[in-house]
Amino acid sequence: MYQFNFNFEEFLAEYWQKKPTIIKGGFKNFVDPISPDELAGLAMEDEVDSRYIAQHDDEWDVKHGPLTFDDVPEDHWSFIVQAANHWHEGAAQLITPFRQLPNWLMDDLMISYSTPGGGVGPHIDQYDVFITQGSGKRHWRVGPKREDYEEEFRHPALRQIKSFEPIIDDVLEPGDILYIPPGFPHDGYAIETSMSFSVGFRSPKKQELLSSFADHVIANEIGDVHYHNPDLPARQCSGAILDAERQGLENMLRSLLDHPQLMKDWMGEHLSNNRHELDLIAAEPQWENSEVREFLTQPEVLKRLNGLRAFYYPETPTVAYIHGERFTLPSECEQVIPLLCDHEEVTGEMLGEMIEHPAVIDFLTQLINQGYWYPAE
Structure with a gap:
């Protein structure tokens, strides 16, 4: 069983969604919970979300799974498996220490295998991530949070940015943990063949919440009521939307939010949906x-x-x-x-x-x- 070698409450107070940090020896005597061969086996499955990323000088190559590993180069390539905790019991155990954070924020465990020089290039993520170094060593750079980083389109499947001045520039060894909050640019490459284990926490966006709530309202036939105004005044400017009418329409929308139980049920159902496939198999035969x-x-x-x-x-x-x-x-x-x-x-x-x-x-x-x-x- 994996256990943190640091005070997690102190970490939250000082770093969570504030600034990146490296926790040396965050896991003591860390051992990879999955072997490279097992990870490759997952990447070859249809149901599993995986990617292959390789760099040849300034050219990038990306393939989406299911993957094969014929004719791969000697170095400068990686492959990544998303939601590995859904498919491998040993990998799932690495999630347990992070249960001190809300499960509804938990996204998945992403595992990458990299040959020397392998990485995905400089980029910015909009979620919190804890990257635990497994076997091997990896060089990481993290830059300051800014709004003016320029994107660089080296490959349509990669959202990379141009280089940045690092505020963290260090090598991770087995058991070290790199924490990166949303919006901080980062770039990591393997110094030697290595495994990295990234536990991601993703908060919902306003757009996602609004879209999901609208779907819930429509699916449950809530608010199927027309605008009603028995005190409608006559007017000379028929093209005008009067302020009282605009306010009435706004109030119709706002009234949908003024139902605490409706909101709680929608929110619970929405947050319990999964972005990733599950290894879900109905019982056969069915239990009594x-x-x-x-x-x-x-x-x-x-x-x-x-x-x-x-x-x-x-x-x-x-x-x-x-x-x-x-x-x-x-x-x-x-x-x-x-x-x-x-x-x-x-x-x-x-x-x-x-x-x-x-x-x-x-x-x-x-x-x-x-x-x-x-x-x-």
Whole structure:
């Protein structure tokens, strides 16, 4: 199990979304959770999001997966697997120390394998990232946050920028962690064949929230009401939109936001949707309620699917938002959903007397049959 070798609360107070930093020995005695061959195997799968990036002098080559590794050059190339924590149990364990941050901000674990000189060039990301150096060494440069960096179009699949003056210029060795907040330019290349493990946290954009909320309103047939004004005045300027009318239309829009439960349900469903594919397999054969209850009376473990997004509001702990769906339990079962959402594994002992409640067993049976939770090996 991976554990931080530093005080995470102090890190948050000094660096989180404020400034980049390198934490030397952030993980003590770090060992790669996945081998290069296993990572390459994932990159060859259709369901897995992967990329190959190579540099030849000033020319860049990018291929999207599924990848093959025939005729690759000797150096100056990398391949990247997104959401590796969804597909590999060992890689998923690297996420656990980062659970001190909200799960709804968690995006994925991206793993890159690089030959000497391999990298993706200078660029800017709009999310928080913790880059843990695995085997090998990698040289990193990070620049100051500014608005005037000029893009350089070396390849249509790469959003690179021109060079920058670094405020961090250092070599990462196994177990070192580089933290980069949104908006800081950075560039890393492998000094020797190496593995890098990037845990990303991505906050939603205003545009995404507005688009998602509009979809939710339309899908649920909310606000299907026309503008109404029984006090409409006569006018000489028929082309004018009077201020009172503009305000009335604005109020119609604002009234959609003035429904706390509607907002909470939409937000829970929206945040529980996943940007990346999951290794989701429905149970076959399907479980019966009696089998789930019998399972939970044994010293067995139910594990949440890696990468599954499952949330709740503390003030309404009987409602869960899981993979874009909303689930509700009776009021007397309020400890069940927090257990499932806060922990990666749950046992009958943790659930206690709740394993006798028919609604809880029915809920768990549904989650298992959908592949959201499964018996741990």
